[in-house]
Amino acid sequence: MSESTVLVLGSDPPPKLDRLAGRARVIYADETSLAGLLPTADVLLAWDFTSDAIREAWPESGPRPRWVHTASAGVDRLLCPALIADDTLVTNARGVFEQPIAEYVAGLVIAMAKDFYGTWELQRQRRWQHRETLRVAGTRAVVVGSGPIGRAIGTTLTALGVKVDLVGRRARADDPEFGLVHPSEALNGLLPEADWVVCAAPLTEATRGLFGKEAFALMPSRARFVNIGRGQLVVEKDLVEALRGWRIAAAALDVFEQEPLTADSPLWDVPHLIVSPHMSGDTLGWRDALAEQFQDNFDEWAAGRPLRNLVDKRLGYVPVQ
């Protein structure tokens, strides 16, 4: 096999790609230079996965990469009709973020149950004020998204004694991990019983705005909502209204319609809303793990073997086997 050209979008910081030395020419693009360089590349690594540039620059015709790997779980930022239609393979970072995100969500659930946020505010005020809090074991969670991240969240909450209903696109009656996976049509029937609603769905045309006025109206007033998927899965103004109107008890958002949040965003100080800067999956060493994963997949590519974490471009995610 002749030397491949690997085009990397983003270099702040650059990935460690030592293992490609002598096997691939690595060139870097930014959002401006991407369109001009795409026709020269065999492989595109979407290292900066927060950019919309790939979707915007993807050629309608002519030479283009035969493989695109994104250093993220979601592929919503890069998929466009031309990329979906052609035969370019798309792979993602499945395997890197699941466990950290599951821990993060479990921590949020406990923090909300035990009112850590109230405790910290009282500490600031130097006030000793005992309260009774919630037991996590025995509560019910609806986890939306039956991919690896939703599954890891479901498994971790189950280990804490939470009864978990996992919701996917389609029903599965004999799921090896959860037994039953509910279909998306069942969601509205599950929401009224939920203590916790966790959004871990991929962003697709079917899921955009999934959590809006109607969903929040179906949740009980004790419900607490967590989104670690993509900001566009939630209609932020409807969530804010639900919180301000005490329609639901609390929420935590790690992802937003527009990122980063600017200092004047109204979301920073909505009552009972926890805001974090899209970091739920990012543990120390995550960038190295992403670079290793890409290089492992490059080994498959170079050997002519099937790629791992192949995205079904029409579905918009890697189907669970």
Next chain:
Amino acid sequence: MSESTVLVLGSDPPPKLDRLAGRARVIYADETSLAGLLPTADVLLAWDFTSDAIREAWPESGPRPRWVHTASAGVDRLLCPALIADDTLVTNARGVFEQPIAEYVAGLVIAMAKDFYGTWELQRQRRWQHRETLRVAGTRAVVVGSGPIGRAIGTTLTALGVKVDLVGRRARADDPEFGLVHPSEALNGLLPEADWVVCAAPLTEATRGLFGKEAFALMPSRARFVNIGRGQLVVEKDLVEALRGWRIAAAALDVFEQEPLTADSPLWDVPHLIVSPHMSGDTLGWRDALAEQFQDNFDEWAAGRPLRNLVDKRLGYVPVQ
């Protein structure tokens, strides 16, 4: 059996003891009236378990209750030489607090690993600042205390993928839950490897001041310390010094040498110290659960059957079977 007299210390709020109606005369004492009423009672319920009055009022001789039940896990507030020496039975609230406390500790561990406190401070400042945080799975915890609370904490952390070393008074090689339980002499050898050190020991003469200068010096600088046992297990000034000197990374205290903390306590604003008002085990309904548990044990007492949760007064806790 003739009608018993049940003396209750504390009535704010009073316990719901409906099931004693017609079977026992229930009278209430406060700290002042306790000494005068003790000789008239068959059973003493230490409903206010934060008082030292029992220890101070316990008679050296003459009539006294034959059974003392405390609405707490720890019995350190009531044991005194005369009570240890006589044949009065002592029982505790084992079974009520374990799961809530284990959840609380797991939440603190994740909150510290994921820097929830930093995130919340940045939210107050309306600042979007991405950070890399810690993965919980694969870290190591030393849990000191092999009673039901320490065990529940160990089990919950294990479910999160943490490698747990449980430390009890004596070694056990074939523990049904943990396999190995380390003896107290092994603690100093375990501390240097710990990411998390959790104190869930009973307060006895052997454990008072267990976590002081020497213990903090043995912990690695990444270690985070949690105390949900009793305040006197920790030498607070040594902990403050360890935190101010960056000797260890962070700590969370739910219990204190003096409770409640007054507004002028220096503990409220030590860097990287989380302060909560002795509430880790107190979930909604906890008081009703405590009253039910006492009444269940009263049924045993009235029937002449062995009491549950019998404290070994010399050890200062209920031995694990």
